Amino acid sequence: MEIYDLTAHELADLLRRGEMTSVEIAGAIFRRIHDVDGDVQAYVTITEDQAMETARKIDGERLQGRDLPYLAGVPAGLKDVLCTRGIRTTCGSRMLEHFVPPYDATVVAKLSASGAVFTGKLNMDEFAMGSSTENSAFFPTRNPWDLGCVPGGSSGGPAAAVAAGEAPYALGTDTGGSIRQPASLCGIVGLKPTYGLVSRYGLVAFASSLDQVGPMTKDVRDCALVLNLIAGHDPLDSTSAPVPVPDYTSFLTGEIRGLRVGVPREFFGDGLDAGVSAVVKDSLAKLAELGAIVEECSFSHAEYALPCYYLIAPAEASSNLARYDGVHYGYRAMPPDGGEYDLMEMYMNTRSQGFGAEVKRRIMLGTYALSSGYYDAYYLKALKLRTLIRDDFSRLFEQFDAIASPTSPTPPFRLGEKSNDPLSMYLSDVYTIPVNLAGIPGISVPCGFTDGLPVGLQLMGPVFSEGTLLRIAYAFEQHTGHHRARAPLGCSGSGESGARQAETAGRQGRRDAP
């Protein structure tokens, strides 16, 4: 196996045993990036110099016999929505193409303190709005399992990077499925923690009441290890929960006998790809085989989750994204003739030019939903539905330890396939959105393939049940071994290479950190 194929814990063990240095590992990862990122296009900004410096520092400390955190010296990628001090943070948007934050997100600071070696900033749908990473203002990222397919989104960059060996693990963010759906499409593990378990400070907000940061990893053990590092109360985030954080690896027993797993029939209805359905049903049988009690159940408000989400998330976004107006930072429109705009013209041109189509669509949806005269009918109604959805889960969790479903209704789809049909794109998140609305945790774990493309199994649990979800996911993974499969980086389509080369060339200028 190549270095870039190893998991974070395997790399950590090599470092601990002194069999490799952090500089060697980082070197291997950057070689991999240089070899394949022209095809995958996962990185918006590559921070090789800083990474090598950190790696050297960690190696030095290790040489001095310092007791280092377990994952110290292991490289990690960051979704480009997490603020990094001195390193531009674009959110996949023209609006923030040259924005360099003066501060680190709490999760970034925590990983830094644990000795993470940051490889760079990973591509995403603009402001995390999308399910394919095609809404990136810069370029689309490709699925390492089939370069003609999307990696999912909005954390498509992190998912593709991990799947392609361009980062041992990465942090993503999930507002309606943005960690789990790309994890599913790229055959990796992705966890959306309980709302409030991980600090949002420094995560550029899309929808504040739904956003969470989470690990995107090659296996469940890595997922538990990374969650250990980022979970916990943050005084800088009022919505961060003051709860004790367990050692999540202690749940990785491989043993799930007697755990009750509910399977909502509503998650297996119209719109579910037959291949995905078959793989997921096999997986449920596997759970039963391992001793779990798997039973069908009902999630009565499932059909309302998507409309509910598409009122609440855009409403919050319309306010969160109001600050991008060209006044204080970021993109500012200038008149083409060298003249001057008045304030209103500057606002309107900046926002018209700086935002892409999907972001503008959602800002308009959200502005409308909050408008006087419509608030009660839309936003308030959506809040009520959100409560009903939360109640549905609460009822189910009286009966079950976890709920299982497909993560995504389809396997990876082809680039461009859904980009002109927002509604069908929105349906990609139909199984993941309820989890965000309820604020509960959800994990996607690789569970097999359909036509050679990865399928993910989603497990959902009550608030702060990450331990249980990791326990089930780990047992499943250890008995199925899907996490050991590596993406071929091939292309099933034809005639795409040329176009890809051109895009890659156009990207070089934007790749380096300022």
Place this chain on the structure above:
Amino acid sequence: MNDGCEVVIGLEVHVELHTRTKAFCSCPNEFGSEPNTNVCPVCMGLPGVLPVLNQAVLESAIRTGLAFNCEIASFSKFDRKNYYYPDLPKNYQVSQYDLPLCRQGYLDVEMDGATRRIGITRVHMEEDAGKLVHGPVGSGYSLVDTNRCGVPLLEIVSEPDLRTPEEARAYLEKLKAILEYIDVSDCKMEEGSLRCDANISIRPAGSTVLNPKSEVKNMNSFRAVQHALAAEAERLCAILEEGDQFILETRAWDEVAGVTVQMRIKEEASDYRYFPDPDLVPLVISPDLVAQVRSALPELPSARRQRFMADYGLPAYDAGVLTGSRPLADFYEACVGASHDSKTVSNWVMGEFLRLLKAHNLEVEQARLTPSHLVEMLQLIDRGDISGKIAKAVFEEMFISGSRPREIVEARGLAQISDAGALSAVVQQVLDENPVVVEDYRKGKEKAMAFLVGQVMKATRGQANPQLVNKLIRERC
């Protein structure tokens, strides 16, 4: 103004709380710093930042609500008020919309000896915006100072219970006095830490309809509020008399011209798209916290006024003036504490002290003259070391220089001459020089006596003890 018009006024007051740090971040809450220095990513609204409520803001707001006799909500929340303006980095203001922290209070205002109870609709918390500094005319640019962004504000909204511009001013003065008493704000209109907008409408006397109101802005002093409201009432009254239509509008007070000027017509009312701020958790206010804040409330102006009358035997007028501001009342009490005649102290504080403060445009706490200065000076009078007349000069000098009264008296040789031996020569000289007057006095003209005493005082530059001079003249005539 026409007697047939009834004026209806409600006031919206914004006060900046003088907490040590801002409302949602730990930047210093200071006025007058270099532009854009009291800032951090949070108050500058950079991408990804989150607000965390300063507990001191909540406690100050509860304190204020209690001082205004409000109900304190057990459940409250913050909302976002969305609008675009370059001094508002997030393009929304964190405020409170439908669940304000404090509701349904009142304020008792004394007007012409009567007490009027003015309802307070609500007191809520919000954050201040920054400031635009416009470049010179024609420069084509404006600068943004974000120091004030995130400074904690309370908005205090009255019911439309005020009926005259004078009453509005009295309300504001009482409101300010209370805010100073409870020590939540500096209340300096010139620094913008207290700002007032007024809503005013007019109707035929006896009517209960509420006509479309004018919102009057740009008033920079309580005096300006009174004058602007008087001018606007006049204008509205004329509209009523002409039978014209009232329109809902926002008007600015032009201090120089003495008129209000239309700013905008409110027909296309702004839609602020208020919604609960998802970055801040709802506030659950425990009865314990309210009780704790209540027990720490200081004595408020009306209670103190009553006590001044009862404990110090002061007339209602004196007690009212002295308790009108907390620093003045504290000053007074520090003086009487040293067991001087309470009315004498009151006369000095209300008379010379207030006169000099006003003449030098100073606040009580800025004065160099302290209670111990006044106490020491009163002791000099009591001991006969200086006369009341000399004391006025000493007081003024203490006020200006901050020197001790004894030093002033010694340095300027102002001590009263109470030694008969020292005075007898002067008295004899005056009697010798005015034989006609002496004769008049002997014939029973009391006025002649006053003249002779005056001559002795003149000759001693006012330092002679007048009683002693009187006695000496009688003895020798």
